[in-house]
Amino acid sequence: MINVLIVDDQTLLREGLKSLLALKKNIQVVAEAVNGQEALAILEDKSRNIDVVMLDIRMPILDGIGVLKAMREQHMQQAVLVLTTFxxxxxxxxxxxxxxxxxxxxDINLERLTCAIEAxxxxxxxxxxxxTDRILTTPPKKNDFYEPVIETLTEGxxxxxxxxxxxxSNIEIAAALHxxxxxxxxxxxFILRKLDVRDRTRAVLKAIDLGLL
Known part of the structure; x- marks a missing residue:
């Protein structure tokens, strides 16, 4: 069973998502929050056993980005699916x-939402x-405040x-790029060698520092 936390300040949306997911035997909504602060309090309660967080972005008190930052800082392991109107x-x-x-x-349909939660x-x-398409077509950021990478990364x-x-994952990247x-x-x-890092996480963090992402 997949335990889900819904975080959204709109009551009708929360109730609608909860009713839809109740149709799926392998998914259950075990908690709800109306803002990011409530969500973090629920996530800190280990007895809840949350697997997936369905997170809105624009909320009072603490927004979705704030929740993600706090989860990252506190090393919370729950997977987050951002659901937004924008x-x-x-x-x-x-x-x-x-x-x-x-x-x-x-506006995602139930089957795609279910597949996303299961994934x-x-x-x-x-x-x-x-x-995904926009990630692939958005040009990398330039940042004049950092020294260039020793070896320039290719467009690919x-x-x-x-x-x-x-x-x-490598398999998913291969499929996306054919x-x-x-x-x-x-x-x-090659990317790890050029960035002089040991693993993928450090590569992403260094790329953000260098203004590549």
Missing amino acids: DDTEQAMECIRQGAKGYALK LAKGGTALSPGI ELKVLSLIAAGY RSEGTIRNQVS
Whole structure:
């Protein structure tokens, strides 16, 4: 059974999501919060056993980005699916940078929502196709306050790095870029070497520091 926390300040939306998910035998809504502060209090209660957090962005007291930042700082392991009304590429990227594993608009249908929750519960990712496309086509940021990377990353490596930042596995990156898994594995190795880091997490953090993401 997948235990879900719904975080949204709109009562009708929470009730609607809860009713829809009740139709699924493997998913249960075990808690609700109307703002980020309430959500963090629930997540700190280990007895709740939350697997997936369905998180709105714009809320009073503490918004969704604030929740993601706090979860990251406190090393909370629950997977987060951001559900929002606003189709905003920069907002989506910021959510991903802060640790969200899923991002979808609130007009998502039940089957896709269920698939997203199941994917996150298994440790995967669930980004809407439109978000994935924009990640691949958004040019990397430039930051004049940092020294350039010793070896410049190629355009292809930057795309791979963007998808790593979005939580994609090598298999998922290969599918998104229409490449073989072996090719992606080699590109990841090149990226780690060029950035002079040991693992994917450090690569993403250093890329953010360098203004590449």
